[in-house]
Amino acid sequence: MTEAIEPAHDNETFSTDYLRVHEHVFARIEAADLQLDPFPHCHVRDVFPDDIYRSLIERLPEREHYRTFPAPYESRLFFNLSPAEIAPLDPFWVEFERWIHSQAFLDRMARRFVPHLQRMHRLRAAQLAEHAVGERISIGCRTLVTRDHGDYALGPHTDAAAKFITALFYLPPDERFADFGTSLYRPKEAGRTDWSSRHFSHGDFERVRTIPNLPNSVLIFVKSDTSFHGVSPGNYPNDGRNMMMWIPEVGLTQRNWRPRHLPRSHFVPSELPGDTEHA
Numbered sequence: 094m095t096e097a098i099e100p101a102h103d104n105e106t107f108s109t110d111y112l113r114v115h116e117h118v119f120a121r122i123e124a125a126d127l128q129l130d131p132f133p134h135c136h137v138r139d140v141f142p143d144d145i146y147r148s149l150i151e152r153l154p155e156r157e158h159y160r161t162f163p164a165p166y167e168s169r170l171f172f173n174l175s176p177a178e179i180a181p182l183d184p185f186w187v188e189f190e191r192w193i194h195s196q197a198f199l200d201r202m203a204r205r206f207v208p209h210l211q212r213m214h215r216l217r218a219a220q221l222a223e224h225a226v227g228e229r230i231s232i233g234c235r236t237l238v239t240r241d242h243g244d245y246a247l248g249p250h251t252d253a254a255a256k257f258i259t260a261l262f263y264l265p266p267d268e269r270f271a272d273f274g275t276s277l278y279r280p281k282e283a284g285r286t287d288w289s290s291r292h293f294s295h296g297d298f299e300r301v302r303t304i305p306n307l308p309n310s311v312l313i314f315v316k317s318d319t320s321f322h323g324v325s326p327g328n329y330p331n332d333g334r335n336m337m338m339w340i341p342e343v344g345l346t347q348r349n350w351r352p353r354h355l356p357r358s359h360f361v362p363s364e365l366p367g368d369t370e371h372a
């Protein structure tokens with residue numbers, strides 16, 4: 094039995110089971126407190142129904158399906174959650190990939206963060222103009238499944254300019270990996286911002302908090318010029334930190350990304366000072 098997730102888009106249909114998953118996930122996300130320090134983010138526990146979470150971690154691919162990140166991040170392995178790369182995997186991934194890259198998923202996630210997306214409109218102006226189709230903005234949906242080993246670290250950075258919302262789904266089997274989470278930073282130099290996502294030294298930043306890598310949880314944040322995050326060096330378990338990174342981008346720049354769209358109004362306020370065109 095299949096039904097359309099409401100609102101239905103582009104003939105998207107999903108099993109009744111994924112209607113349940115969809116509503117569970119977004120009920121959890123929409124109920125979570127949005128933290129603003131040091132930048133807008135939320136950390137959500139029990140984000141998936143228990144049975145789906147068990148299926149996710151039990152069906153993670155074997156090592157041969159992963160590739161190695163380029164230097165200097167060779168401690169990270171990854172594969173793209175795309176139709177081509179999941180073809181040899183367990184059939185579970187087929188509907189999961191269609192759902193997490195669906196227009197319905199993107200719409201519901203983006204609506205949660207519209208006011209914070211709009212605050213970056215001036216930095217995105219050229220990007221939005223390039224990828225506008227009428228009053229819609231072209232979006233490429235993609236997800237990486239990653240496995241990080243114990244010496245993995247990542248300097249503070251704000252994420253690539255084309256990203257706008259990042260969701261890091263943590264997939265550990267237990268709480269042994271809790272400290273191997275994602276740290277949120279504030280620059281020691283007052284007023285420092287960065288839109289281009291250079292990777293900085295940890296020593297130049299204050300670690301505000303580390304979001305723990307706990308089973309069935311997700312960290313979601315809005316890309317901005319102050320969304321500095323990374324992985325602090327530490328003595329972490331070496332048997333692999335599993336994560337799933339949902340990272341849609343403005344613009345459809347890769348053929349294996351799912352083509353989607355969002356209203357221009359999600360990114361640009363309806364009234365801008367001195368802007369009569371959109372007033």
